[in-house]
Amino acid sequence: MNRPLTAILADDHAIVREGLKLLISAMDNVSIVAEAADGEALLRHVREARADLLILDLGMPGVAGIQFISDISALAPRMKILVLTANIEPRTVRAAIEAGASAYLTKDGDPEELGAAIEAVKKGGTYLARTVRFAISEPSRNGGPTQEIVSPIPLTRRERQILGLVAHGMTAREVAERLGISPLTARKHRENLMRKLDLHSAAELTTYAVRLGLPAG
Missing domain, CATH: 1.10.10.10 (Winged helix-like DNA-binding domain superfamily/Winged helix DNA-binding domain)
Structure with a gap:
């Protein structure tokens, strides 16, 4: 895929979304096409935007944790899901990957990992943040x-x-x-x-x- 990936940002904190947009603006292979601060808005964007990638905070209002990943995967099976969360529970990491997420990053991790994770996902691989790599x-x-x-x-x-x-x-x-x-x-x-x-x-x-x-x- 030579064209930039189209991505949806889903996080209920505006400052986090702005920080992510700043990081992503330095990448030439990703384009943000929609933002969501809750589960309802996110589902609407997933249906309408037909994006390649979803950067998802599991702690958003209206997002029922791991089940939400399964729901999104069923709704948009070709869209890759990159989880970005403060949750480093080993069970959550494993469950997220098993539910259909292609990458799992933590909010206290190295910002450079975002680019590495997006690149891995783009190539059809899986990426775990270094902080949770051995949690599974x-x-x-x-x-x-x-x-x-x-x-x-x-x-x-x-x-x-x-x-x-x-x-x-x-x-x-x-x-x-x-x-x-x-x-x-x-x-x-x-x-x-x-x-x-x-x-x-x-x-x-x-x-x-x-x-x-x-x-x-």
């Missing part, structure tokens, strides 16, 4: 947590698990034992992951994981 976890087969990795190239749950374990220096046999699969299957998963990411060794996989913010072992 998922159970592995043995009951332990596995870090949720937000990659510019979308990864499956199994690929995220493989990437995380390789970054901790595990061999194919150790990965197989941890995930309850055969060593051959573990090696195949690792080969497929390297091909998908255009990487050529376990060391490059580890570097990639670290670049995403995942600690290496």
Whole structure:
């Protein structure tokens, strides 16, 4: 998509909207087409503006939290949703992404992340603010947590698990034992992951994981 993204700003604080407009005015790939201070006005703009992107504050009047994301996604399935909120609850972060949000930023985060998030969303990816990146976890087969990795190239749950374990220096046999699969299957998963990411060794996989913010072992 070469044309600028059209975006709706939804926040009940005028000063926040003005600050966002100032940040966005410095970007050449985004154009604000509507603003909303409550859920009712937002729904009207979603129907009428047919925007590419919604920058949404979850704490606005008339916005029923996570359910509102699902409602918006159903109303405008092609529109991407970038949540910008003060809420850093891990459950809220996970629920927002599962409900259809493509990005989750916090109001106390780095303003530069807004541009990074918009760029990731534009390319079809997902973006989490650094402050909440490790708030999302998922159970592995043995009951332990596995870090949720937000990659510019979308990864499956199994690929995220493989990437995380390789970054901790595990061999194919150790990965197989941890995930309850055969060593051959573990090696195949690792080969497929390297091909998908255009990487050529376990060391490059580890570097990639670290670049995403995942600690290496």
